[in-house]
Every structure is written in structure tokens, then in C-alpha cells.
Amino acid sequence: MYSVGLYIATAVLLVVSFAANRKKTVSAIRKAWKSFERILPELMAIMLFVGLLIALLDPETISSLLGESSGLSGLLIASIVGSITLIPGFVAFPTAAMLLNSGAGITQIALFISTLMMVGVVTFPVERKYFGTRLTLTRNSMAFAFSFLVAGIMGLVLK
Amino acid sequence: MKKLASSRYLFPLIVAAVVAVFLLLDNQIGLKALTITGSSFLEMLSVIPPIFILLGLLDVWIPREKIIKHLGEESGLKGIILSFTLGAAAAGPLYGAFPIAAVFMKKGVKFSNVLIFIGAWSTTKIPMFMFEMASLGIGFALLRLAINIPGILIMALILEHITGRELKQIIYEQATKLSE
Numbered sequence: 001m002y003s004v005g006l007y008i009a010t011a012v013l014l015v016v017s018f019a020a021n022r023k024k025t026v027s028a029i030r031k032a033w034k035s036f037e038r039i040l041p042e043l044m045a046i047m048l049f050v051g052l053l054i055a056l057l058d059p060e061t062i063s064s065l066l067g068e069s070s071g072l073s074g075l076l077i078a079s080i081v082g083s084i085t086l087i088p089g090f091v092a093f094p095t096a097a098m099l100l101n102s103g104a105g106i107t108q109i110a111l112f113i114s115t116l117m118m119v120g121v122v123t124f125p126v127e128r129k130y131f132g133t134r135l136t137l138t139r140n141s142m143a144f145a146f147s148f149l150v151a152g153i154m155g156l157v158l159k
Numbered sequence: 160m161k162k163l164a165s166s167r168y169l170f171p172l173i174v175a176a177v178v179a180v181f182l183l184l185d186n187q188i189g190l191k192a193l194t195i196t197g198s199s200f201l202e203m204l205s206v207i208p209p210i211f212i213l214l215g216l217l218d219v220w221i222p223r224e225k226i227i228k229h230l231g232e233e234s235g236l237k238g239i240i241l242s243f244t245l246g247a248a249a250a251g252p253l254y255g256a257f258p259i260a261a262v263f264m265k266k267g268v269k270f271s272n273v274l275i276f277i278g279a280w281s282t283t284k285i286p287m288f289m290f291e292m293a294s295l296g297i298g299f300a301l302l303r304l305a306i307n308i309p310g311i312l313i314m315a316l317i318l319e320h321i322t323g324r325e326l327k328q329i330i331y332e333q334a335t336k337l338s339e
Contacts, residue, residue, distance in 0.1 A: 002206075002250055002286045003205035003206055003250070006206060006209045006210075006250070007209050009209075010209035010212050010213055013213070013216055014212060014216070017216055017219075017220065024219045024220065025216075025219075027215075027219055028212070028215035028216045028218065028219045028220075029212065029215055030215070031214075031215040031218055031219070031338070031339075032211040032212045032214060032215035033211075035211055035214065035215075035258040035261075035337075035338065036207070036208070036211045036258075038258075038337070039254060039257075039258065041167045041168050041170060041171050042170075042171075042254075043203065043254065044168075044171035044174075044175075045170045045171040045173075045174045046199075046254075047196045047199040047200055047203070048171065048174040048175055048177075048178050048192075048196050049174050050195065050196070050199065051178070051191075051192040051193060051194070051195035051196030051197075051199065052174075052177065052178055052181060052188075052192040052196075054191075054192075054195050055181075055188045055189075055191035055192035055195060056188060056192075086199070086252060086253075087199075088198060088199055088201075088202035088252065089202075089284075089287040089290055089291070090198075090202070090290055091195075091198055093287075093290050093291050093293075093294035093295060094294050096294065096295060097294040097295055100295070106299075109295075110299070110303065113291075113295075113303070114282070114303070117253070117281050117282045118278075118281045118282055120253055120254070123252075123253060123254045126254045126257060127254070127257055129257075129337065130257040130258070130260060130261050130330075130333070130334060130337060131257075131260075131330055132326070132329065132330055132333065134326065135318070135322055135326070135330065138318065138321065138322075139274075139277075139314075139318060142314050142317070142318065143281075143314070146310050146314060149306075149310070150303065150306050150307065150310065153302070153306055154299070154302055154303065154306070157302055158298060158299065158302065
């Protein structure tokens with residue numbers, strides 16, 4: 001739905017732009033393609049790699065590892081898996097709900113979701129291209145630490 | 160040129176070869192891996208192409224002065240709110256935000272606003288929020304949002320503060336080069 005709207009809005013703007021100035025529009029499309037192609041090889045590798053990684057992890061093992069009483073090891077696993085993988089939201093949220101139902105703890109799941117969204121280990125090469133190694137490292141470490149805070153609060157409140 | 164391009168694609172080709180090996184050795188795992196890759200690919204396709212075209216249009220049509228006025232050094236609270244809204248209205252994986260951030264920097268957006276935009280994009284996307292509510296409940300989604308909003312702001316300010324002026328300048332120059 002959102003995506004259809006986005007495509008339509010883009011098409012309309014593109015037509016308006018083309019009517020107003022052909023040359024500018026062609027240059028805009030060229031820029032769009034160049035920026036896309038710049039990250040394309042990394043994207044392809046990331047998508048293939050994450051697909052394989054998730055296929056190798058099986059859901060029952062994960063929920064037993066992430067149980068309410070799994071303590072520090074459960075938290076570590078949740079944060080590491082969340083940081084490394086890159087799962088689309090429409091897959092991640094239902095998966096998280098499924099893990100919760102099969103016995104995973106709320107703190108662990110909150111940690112998984114938060115690191116999944118804020119920390120990007122596999123996207124590191126892409127982020128580094130734009131922000132440099134130092135800032136990328138700092139941003140990701142901060143987001144990693146912050147995710148523990150988020151999960152801690154959520155675990156306390158939602159228990 | 161051609162050689163350079165093919166070497167950039169060497170890494171994805173290696174990963175593809177590994178997936179192919181799994182497909183041959185264990186059909187089930189291989190197929191599952193491809194299905195998940197397929198869903199990531201669909202997610203990418205559902206938002207990334209229009210986002211990049213909008214980005215190209217923004218680059219050629221919206222003058223630097225205008226962007227500076229709304230999001231630049233002097234944009235204050237309005238700039239913060241606008242950066243937040245832009246990030247939250249977005250969709251798609253975080254890597255889609257980086258090229259946009261590069262164009263923002265090229266156009267003179269304040270560094271903390273760029274970081275707020277990225278933070279908002281990473282965790283407070285409105286379309287995803289709906290989905291989160293449906294899967295994990297209103298309490299979970301709202302609480303996460305409530306903690307993340309101040310968190311993103313604070314982290315953006317700290318990151319801006321610890322990134323020295325020199326490094327910031329290097330990043331802005333690099334971003335300008337990347338979005339030519």
C-alpha cells in the first residue's frame with residue numbers, strides 16, 4: 001500500500017519534472033541510478049548472506065536460547081543476532097511475535113528488535129562509504145549500548 | 160572501467176556461489192535461504208527505486224539555500240522536528256538512508272539533523288510502527304517509540320559533539336563527492 005503510493009507519487013513528480021525541464025530530469029535519473037549502482041554489489045552480497053544465515057538458524061533453537069530465564073547468554077545472543085542480521089520489518093515483527101509465543105523473554109526480544117533496527121554489522125561497508133570508519137563504528141557501538149537500555153526498560157515495564 | 164566494475168561484483172558472486180553449494184548439498188536449507196533473500200529483495204524493490212529517483216529530483220530541483228534555511232545550522236527546533244519527520248515518514252531498510260544523508264550533507268544540512276534523520280529512519284518509521292503494533296501489541300510498540308525518540312535526539316547530539324570539526328568536514332566533502 002505504502003509502496004504503491006510511493007511509486008505513484010514518484011511517477012507523478014517525474015512527469016511534472018520532465019514537462020518542466022527535460023535536461024534536469026534526465027540528470028536526476030542519471031544521479032538516481034549512479035547512487036543506486038554504488039551500493040548495489042554490497043546489497044546483493046548482504047541479501048544473499050543474511051538469507052543463508054537465517055536459513056541455518058532454526059526457530060526452536062532460537063526461542064530456547066532466548067528464554068525468559070536465559071539470562072546474560074540470552075541477551076548476548078539476542079543482541080548479536082540482531083546486530084548482524086538485516087531482516088525486513090514485515091518478516092522481523094511476526095518472527096519476534098512467534099518467538100515470544102514459543103517462550104522467548106520480552107527483554108531478549110526487545111533487544112533483538114532494537115539492535116536489528118539500529119545496529120548494522122553487515123551494512124557496515126555501505127555505511128562506511130558515507131560516514132567513514134570512525135563515525136560508523138561509534139554510531140553502531142552507541143546504538144548497541146542504547147539497545148540494552150531500551151530492552152531493560154521494556155523488560156521491566158512490560159513484565 | 161569494465162574490470163573495475165566486475166571486481167566490485169566479485170564479493171556478491173562468491174556469496175552466491177556459497178548459497179549454490181548449500182543448494183546442492185542440502186536442498187531445504189538452500190531453498191529457505193533463497194526464499195529469505197527473495198523477501199529482502201522484494202522489500203528493497205518496494206521502496207528503494209522510487210526513493211532514489213526522488214533523491215535525484217531533490218538534488219536537481221531544490222536549491223541549497225532552501226535546504227539550509229529549513230535544515231541547516233540555523234534551523235533550530237524546526238530543523239530538528241523536520242529531520243525527525245522526514246526519517247519517520249520513510250520506509251525501507253536503513254541502508255536506503257545513507258545516500259539520502261549524503262545529498263543532505265551536500266546541500267548543507269546540519270550534521271546533528273542528518274544524524275537525527277538516520278536515527279528516526281532506523282527505529283521510528285511510521286509504516287513499520289503500524290506493523291509492529293499489529294504483531295507485538297500496542298504496549299510494546301508505543302513504549303519502544305517513547306524510549307527511542309529522546310534516545311535518537313541524545314545520541315545525535317553526542318555524536319555531533321564527539322565528531323571533531325575536521326572529521327565533519329571530511330565527511331561532508333566525501334558525501335558531496337558521492338552524490339555528484
